[in-house]
Amino acid sequence: MKFNALSFAALLAAMSFNLQAATRNYIYVVGSSTVYPFTTTVAERFGKSTDFPTPKVESTGTGGGMKLFCAGIGVQHPDISDASRRIKRSEFERCQKNGVKEIVEIKIGYDGIVLGYSRKAPHAWNLSRRHIFLALAKEVPDPKNPGKLISNPYHQWNDIDPSLPAVAIKAYGPPPTSGTRDAFVELAMEGGCKTFDWIKELKKEDKHRYKSICHAIREDGAYVEAGENDNLIVQKLGADPNALGIFGFSFLDQNIDKINGAKIDGVEPTFENIAEGTYPVSRPLFIYVKKAHVGLIPGIPQFLDEYTSEKAWGDEGYLTDKGLIPMPKEEREKYRKTALEQIPLQSL
């Protein structure tokens, strides 16, 4: 058996020596699972149409991606980070501390967050952000004494507003680690929360308490954490016609034969409405580029050129087929210039 071990070791050594890569020749992207479908589409086209190798795209979530991105300069660190929200001040400072001084911020488009429901559902949903807040917050203002908070007493939608269907409140959504959840909480929940004047006032006096009221999601079973897998939420909605599901617009777009999007503040989640900005729960998506790696890793300027070209992110570009909502033309031009000239972010 000595022979066996030796031959394996020899094989292993041979394989690693022959192909030892001293430097990295492919672009390395990390970050948000929401931006992942878009970046991978560009990466694939870029790999096919140029002589550069296809970039490697890792799906780590926005926060995880920023952590890797800001760890330092060098081939072992990523070149680009996908984000489904803007970089945080703390992340920016961490980057600076680790020598990642120049970061190019490129907004790539918008994503709508959809409250979907099964096409088999007996009623159409028409919600306001206030409804969403009252249905899903951990603590809500007492209906009898609006200045005081009580733990969420609502069990059925029609308890909140008689015009809503008489079914139990149940929403499948992503866990706290998800960028979709962050955006949902900030846009939908906080949007509804602010409709109470005294809470809105609180924002100036006690920002911490304001956040803890508006951002806390109930934990008594009405909000079901369904994991990061949006397909799973879509499947669960099929089996449960009275439930709502929270996910990105691209999943509604791909499953339009099974899922309807709830109207929010009277606006339907359609491509046009999100692009025009009338649909209230939409967020920008970003990619962040390490300027120090331009020149170190081949192909970064060409990759950005492809990403910001009209045929990719334009009104009829291939990214819109994947569910990306394009920015208006002026904004596209502005960010294309940022990308091509690699103008770094000065501060937040």
Place this chain on the structure above:
Amino acid sequence: MNNDANQTLEIVKSGLARRRRRETRFRWYGRIAIFIAMAFLALLLFSILARGISAFQQTYIAVDVYLNPEELAPPTPEHLGKVDFEGLIRQSLRETFPEVTGRRQKRALYRLVSSSAAYELRDWVLQHPDQLGKAVTIWVLAGSDVDMYMKGAVDVSVPEDQRRLKDDQIRWIEQLRQQGRLDLRFNKVFFLNGDSREPEQAGILVAFKGSLYMMIVTLALSFPLGIAAAIYLEEFAPKKNFWVDMVEININNLAAVPSIVFGLLGLAVFLGYFGLPRSTPLVGGLTLTLMTLPTVIIASRAALTAVPPSIREAALGVGASRTQTVFHHVLPLAMPGMLTGAIIGMARALGETAPLLMIGMVAFIVDPPQGLLDPATALPVQIYLWADSPERGFVERTSAAIIVLLVFLGLMNLLAVLLRRRLEKRW
């Protein structure tokens, strides 16, 4: 005396029926248990097969193109890289359906063909430079929506605005089908491509190679290390020694540690301390080695214990040293058991995703790895990534990847059984 014996016989007889009934009952419990287990297995396999089997076929579409020598010559890679093959394919589609006008309609028409068609045409021209100047019909990948329709996965009874495939597109597809321009063929792409954003172009080659490389690394490290550790602990280590006991307890505990913990360990040690490159089969294999090592040690020790002491005593009796005893007599007899243990440990490692999440193997990788230091994914990770993709076409791809993984696992287990049969000695 006679009376006594009769009495005993009576007691035995009266209880006999009950004992037999109990025996029969117990056998039935066993059969029912096996039946339930088999039913679940059959259900699982059936649902995966039913969903995944269609992915082994893929829709191809015939496109007529005129290879204009003025545009295409010289047919070198540099020149052809600049040619607008997408335009050629679109032109061909427009000629097939001259009635299609308007931007929206045309876009819907172009979507019948996969976005890889242009690259397929380019590669075809590169291989057939003698065809320049001729009008040719070549078969390219159809778009995923067309493929889903051909496989009957599109429900045409729902209203038009509720499906991805519109009425016009369905009419075109039917027309193409009648002309014999659509064909379901064996899905080579699935086995020859890496990951892709387009379901019709996505394949498992990167994941398969990644898994294979990781298994090689894991086997090369965990098998010799595991056997050496097992032989020492079983044959040479002093008995009833505090430290030896500690080592044993720790090995047994490690075998039960959740696999994600090994992922974290791999992240801290191999990526953090040694600075090995992320997402590579080398790091994946090392991490999985940590995970399989305890299993291999435990199985190997069990195999060594199963060798009867008489073999050792006989060897020592004719004057062999302890090392000679172990390597000439005990080890060959224990080897089938050790191999089985190692292969079962490897099979478990093959199906792991959790530790690989931590070391960056959950990634979009298109180019197949050429060695242990090129980025790769693994089969279970590919399944996880596809299961999370919005496009409908990935549903069947996910199940097909599961089928491939199951076949891979089945082959490894079969190998374990065969090796054992071949090498096993009975005494």
